[in-house]
Amino acid sequence: MNAGLAGYLYRDETGPTSRNGIQLAYSYHVRSKNEKSKLGLGIELRALQFAINKSKLTDALGSDPLLNGSSSKIGIDAGAGVYWTNDKLSVGIAASQLIQSKLTFAEGASNIKESGRLYRHYNVTANYKIQTGDDIYLIPNAMARFIQNSPSEFDFGVNLDYKEKFWAGLNWRMNQFWSLQAGVKVLQKIKLTYSYDIYENPINVFSGGSEAHEIGLQFSLKK
Template sequence: MKIKSIIAVLLVTAGCLSNATAQQIFRISQYQQHNFLYNPAASGADDNASVGALYRKQWAGIEGGPETFVVYGDTYFEKKKVGVSAFVYNDKTGPTSRTGGQIGLSYSVYLNGKKDQRLMLGLGGSFFQYKIDKNYLTDGDPIAQNDPSIMNAADSKITGDAAVGVYYRSSTLNIGISADQLIQSGLSLYKNTNATQDAQLYRHYFAIASYNWQTDPDNVLIPNAMLKYLPNSPIDFEGGVKLLHKDFLWLGINYHYQQSYSIYAGVKIAKKLEIGYAYDQFSTPLSVFSDGGDANEISLRYYFKK
């Protein structure tokens, strides 16, 4: 185990905590195509049922860098005006990992009697298991092996929480606001006879917006942005623009404020199967590490269209 790698991961993770990304809720670069992962009100917003998977490896050249795997699906029941979504995930950073899932429900209110212009209200319920790999922390380190704050900590904790959101969907403007980890459940990983040190989930707020600008019959420009806020931390912002050609090919660029730049691309085969890829290049301090300051993200999604 490389000590410098561990130190780098811990320092950058601390930096992420101060910038409200927090790593409590996984981050993906292709957020604009996966709104319901952050807002239960967007469940079924694409009308057609779909299933998909996403894998992200961040800071690939640094041991213990964040690694995320998500499997998801959603659908919309038009007669009931109800959308349903579900996803499970595993999110790992260094010695810690989260494995869990969420079920989201949305209800649509049609505006002006039009299905393609509606206000969606959503609720979500989640569960997860938080784990600490003590062997990762103590391997070859006699000081860590005798540290009571490590050895007395529980190996894992299972808990649950909730989310709520509002989402406006139309053929051009799509915008949503949501709050996750509303209950702020406790983790209580460390307890002994002399003291109790409790960790907890923190409430996260998201705002995601995009606009479809039809520049000509074949091309659509889609400016998009995401704001994330965690109380007592600065607002975190990322945004960019995506070019969609004939509902078949897309290219996009994004900027994550003071953290990274992203480029992404994908294809939609037979208007059913989406294959996407995103590459992130992180700024300092990660950029000083050889092959350390980047991330790779691959996504697959299948739509059940007639």
């Protein structure tokens, strides 16, 4: 099968803010003549609701124009990427939030010079599979992320995979967090994943603590 279609529903809360979204992604794969490598092309569309619970804001904000604006905004955005892989090496580059939808909450404030928006994200990834035993692979990986008006981010990690039925790994984002991850294939088309994140300062000030847990359930459609 040379094409794939995926959909996501998500909700994320950070302090007084929350994000609800739906995302649709499509990919198409082109194999080389010798079947030893593959090129993947992908696009995605996303609808996002960004909301602020003003009851959680402190009085210290005073006359902040944000308090007079709407508490919820909806944006539409898109992304695209390209990915190349063979039996051992995989590399990719992708860009998200290409439209850069505006999310302006401060209404009627003449001193606001620039509207809030979803800035573009550029990601570069790479990983390499090292066979360490029968059906056991060690997979070091790295990712770089570049965002306008924000510091660049760099992730490094290593995963251990057994027959694509069980995997575990450790990842580190420089100056931000460590992440322990594990997953298991419950059924042929169902995977259960878990991650435990340990945050470094100053991000734990905004996360409400120094750690986080995440459980995921993945379904694969019949090919």
